[in-house]
Amino acid sequence: xxxxxxxxxxxxxxxxxVAAALLLDAGHDVVAVTMKLWGGESDTGCCAxxxxxxxxRVADQLGIEHxxxxxxxxFERDVVRPYAADHARGLTPNPCIECNRHLKFDRLLNRAExxxxxxxxxxxxxxxxxxxxxxxxxxGADPAKxxxxxxxxxxxxxxxxxxxxxxxxxxxxxxxxxxxLGLRTASKPESQDVCFITNQHGxxxxxxxxxxxxxxRVVDTDGIDVGSVNAIxxxxxxxxxxxxxxxxTDPRYVIDIDPDEAVVTVGPRExxxxxxxxxESWSWTGEPVTAAVSVQCSAHGVPASxxxxxxxxxVRWTEPHRLIAPGQSVVAYIDxxxxxxxxxxx
Amino acid sequence: xxxxxRDAWIEASGRxxxxxxxxxxxxxxxxxxxxxxxxxxxxAIGCLPSEVVFTSGGSEADNFAVRGALSTRGGIAVCSAGxxxxxxxxxxxxxxxxxxxxxDGTADPAGLAAVLDQTDDVSIVSVMAVNNETGATNPLxxxxxxxxxxxxxxxxxxxxxxxxxxxxxRSVASDFDLISITGHKIGGPVGTxxxxxxxxxxxxxxILGGGQERGRRAGTPDVAGAVAFAAAVxxxxxxxxxxxxxxxxxxxxxIDGLVAALPEQVxxxxxxxxxxxxxxxxxxxxxxxxxxxxxxxxxxxxxGIRASAxxxxxxxxxxxxxxxxxxGVPRDVAVGSLRLSLGPSSTxxxxxxxxxxxxxxxxxxxxxxxx
Numbered sequence: 001x002x003x004x005x006x007x008x009x010x011x012x013x014x015x016x017x018v019a020a021a022l023l024l025d026a027g028h029d030v031v032a033v034t035m036k037l038w039g040g041e042s043d044t045g046c047c048a049x050x051x052x053x054x055x056x057r058v059a060d061q062l063g064i065e066h067x068x069x070x071x072x073x074x075f076e077r078d079v080v081r082p083y084a085a086d087h088a089r090g091l092t093p094n095p096c097i098e099c100n101r102h103l104k105f106d107r108l109l110n111r112a113e114x115x116x117x118x119x120x121x122x123x124x125x126x127x128x129x130x131x132x133x134x135x136x137x138x139x140g141a142d143p144a145k146x147x148x149x150x151x152x153x154x155x156x157x158x159x160x161x162x163x164x165x166x167x168x169x170x171x172x173x174x175x176x177x178x179x180x181l182g183l184r185t186a187s188k189p190e191s192q193d194v195c196f197i198t199n200q201h202g203x204x205x206x207x208x209x210x211x212x213x214x215x216x217r218v219v220d221t222d223g224i225d226v227g228s229v230n231a232i233x234x235x236x237x238x239x240x241x242x243x244x245x246x247x248x249t250d251p252r253y254v255i256d257i258d259p260d261e262a263v264v265t266v267g268p269r270e271x272x273x274x275x276x277x278x279x280e281s282w283s284w285t286g287e288p289v290t291a292a293v294s295v296q297c298s299a300h301g302v303p304a305s306x307x308x309x310x311x312x313x314x315v316r317w318t319e320p321h322r323l324i325a326p327g328q329s330v331v332a333y334i335d336x337x338x339x340x341x342x343x344x345x346x
Numbered sequence: 347x348x349x350x351x352r353d354a355w356i357e358a359s360g361r362x363x364x365x366x367x368x369x370x371x372x373x374x375x376x377x378x379x380x381x382x383x384x385x386x387x388x389x390a391i392g393c394l395p396s397e398v399v400f401t402s403g404g405s406e407a408d409n410f411a412v413r414g415a416l417s418t419r420g421g422i423a424v425c426s427a428g429x430x431x432x433x434x435x436x437x438x439x440x441x442x443x444x445x446x447x448x449x450d451g452t453a454d455p456a457g458l459a460a461v462l463d464q465t466d467d468v469s470i471v472s473v474m475a476v477n478n479e480t481g482a483t484n485p486l487x488x489x490x491x492x493x494x495x496x497x498x499x500x501x502x503x504x505x506x507x508x509x510x511x512x513x514x515x516r517s518v519a520s521d522f523d524l525i526s527i528t529g530h531k532i533g534g535p536v537g538t539x540x541x542x543x544x545x546x547x548x549x550x551x552x553i554l555g556g557g558q559e560r561g562r563r564a565g566t567p568d569v570a571g572a573v574a575f576a577a578a579v580x581x582x583x584x585x586x587x588x589x590x591x592x593x594x595x596x597x598x599x600x601i602d603g604l605v606a607a608l609p610e611q612v613x614x615x616x617x618x619x620x621x622x623x624x625x626x627x628x629x630x631x632x633x634x635x636x637x638x639x640x641x642x643x644x645x646x647x648x649x650g651i652r653a654s655a656x657x658x659x660x661x662x663x664x665x666x667x668x669x670x671x672x673x674g675v676p677r678d679v680a681v682g683s684l685r686l687s688l689g690p691s692s693t694x695x696x697x698x699x700x701x702x703x704x705x706x707x708x709x710x711x712x713x714x715x716x717x
Contacts, residue, residue, distance in 0.1 A: 067644060113714060
């Protein structure tokens with residue numbers, strides 16, 4: 001099975017550790033790389049020195065070379081600054097998806113090619129399946145850990161050069177392999193949060209250093225003032241707390257944000273559903289699909305049936321669907337295979 | 347380690363395990379070995395043996411100079427923007443001031459004068475003898491003259507860590523109150539170094555304890571390290587003239603070969619005035635247009651060529667060069683920086699190999715958008 005050398009992107013977590021081990025076991029010539037993306041504070045994620053140490057020590061244990069690439073300027077330009085700018089526009093961005101789009105599956109992949117690597121591998125939980133129109137991204141075997149949503153931005157042309165060794169495994173199996181091999185990352189907890197936002201200082205402090213935060217009014221559907229927020233840029237669709245609302249009523253949720261006027265509208269649970277979600281961008285991985293598809297709007301969200309109209313830039317839901325925060329990614333599947341994706345608009 | 351230093355270390359580490367501050371015979375023997383090493387280093391630098399204080403290396407020596415001066419005398423520290431981080435960080439963290447480099451990589455005397463005129467509270471000025479990235483040699487007597495004129499009370503420190511291999515420091519030592527040197531840059535053991543403290547200068551020590559090194563640096567002295575360090579200094583000084591002449595020819599062949607092979611890409615660093623006379627013989631620093639150093643280093647490493655770019659952070663990633671930035675090298679050129687170091691063990695065959703591997707790697711990366 002061995003062909004040319006494979007560059008495996010190692011974050012210092014258990015999944016990419018096992019991915020590297022499996023590639024070696026399959027006879028590949030493997031070199032490990034960790035991207036240094038963020039120079040500031042970090043609780044965990046790809047960027048803390050301790051994670052780079054873990055990646056290096058796992059590579060040492062496996063007997064493969066380990067290198068660190070500093071893509072900090074790219075990360076700042078392509079992920080961090082757009083993240084702040086999107087918040088300033090009242091959007092709810094997903095920086096992990098932008099990191100995948102610009103860093104892992106563009107910048108790093110191009111460098112791998114320049115350095116003579118035929119293929120690149122990562123420890124993501126997703127699969128690459130062969131279809132009549134070429135390789136396509138599909139859900140990982142472990143439904144609870146599936147990462148196809150955050151990987152949907154990978155260009156199908158790139159999939160032919162990509163290996164996702166743990167995509168066909170459950171997380172429990174991945175950990176079992178790591179335990180068997182005695183890898184130091186076997187029981188390492190998962191990173192969940194945005195790597196450049198710390199628990200200690202939080203999103204508000206981070207954004208406050210980068211964009212002006214504006215106080216906003218909170219009104220009900222009749223336009224009556226019912227509360228206030230310190231920073232309109234931190235409010236998201238569906239939010240219930242932190243709106244300065246008086247108690248004693250049924251729960252009210254954010255159903256609309258007007259960043260220009262700094263007004264947040266709240267409404268009852270029923271108002272949190274709609275028949276259509278607008279799109280700011282959309283692309284099919286192949287031919288446009290005119291039938292209803294399975295559409296997912298957050299990393300671990302429950303998919304729902306809807307019809308994507310790329311002309312009208314909208315998703316028409318088969319059943320009324322919870323409102324989607326503008327800026328969130330919208331990913332379409334047929335069965336388990338990603339067929340398209342885009343970003344929700346206003 | 348060079349053989350002279352390694353042999354000396356093995357011999358001394360077997361013989362001198364005793365604490366040289368003790369009073370028994372073994373201790374006195376160790377003390378003699380330590381003081382012989384001190385004499386030898388003093389002779390090579392052009393100072394008195396009592397002025398040599400052994401440290402754990404250049405970083406400790408630099409920290410001691412800057413922080414010791416500030417702690418003892420108050421005021422602020424001034425250094426060039428191209429200093430090693432072991433000087434730059436103590437200066438910047440204490441609220442000190444920096445002045446820039448000229449395009450040829452040397453510290454700007456006019457910039458130094460301007461900074462010294464901003465305040466009358468400067469307690470120490472630090473300017474390195476030879477830049478560790480570019481190899482540019484600073485005009486130390488001229489810079490010392492500027493300090494004497496504009497801040498006569500200030501102490502003068504030079505980080506000469508990079509210089510011992512290439513320059514005779516005896517001619518400049520008299521201008522400076524403090525001089526940092528290290529063993530591993532001249533084939534001595536890593537973890538050895540010294541701060542030269544001229545004329546009975548007393549500074550608050552960084553490390554307090556048993557009063558060793560005349561109270562200037564506590565901790566049981568590393569006798570074997572000092573002996574091997576001194577052996578490296580002796581061997582370096584004895585061969586320096588011939589080494590420099592031979593290595594300079596190799597270095598120029600390397601740079602000229604790279605320019606000839608890659609005329610569009612190679613920018614010879616610090617050669618703004620067309621001359622390499624002020625660049626020490628052992629450093630070939632170039633920038634490669636359109637190529638990212640990090641990717642180039644990867645390809646060179648795979649071919650067995652150990653080069654470097656600027657400096658590495660604690661995670662091992664390459665960081666942009668503050669030295670090139672201070673010289674005014676544009677950012678897009680500086681990302682392609684490549685430093686090739688030559689030393690006494692470098693050979694003609696090494697140069698031939700580098701000239702085979704580097705242009706091929708640069709060509710490859712250029713085809714892929716720089717890497």
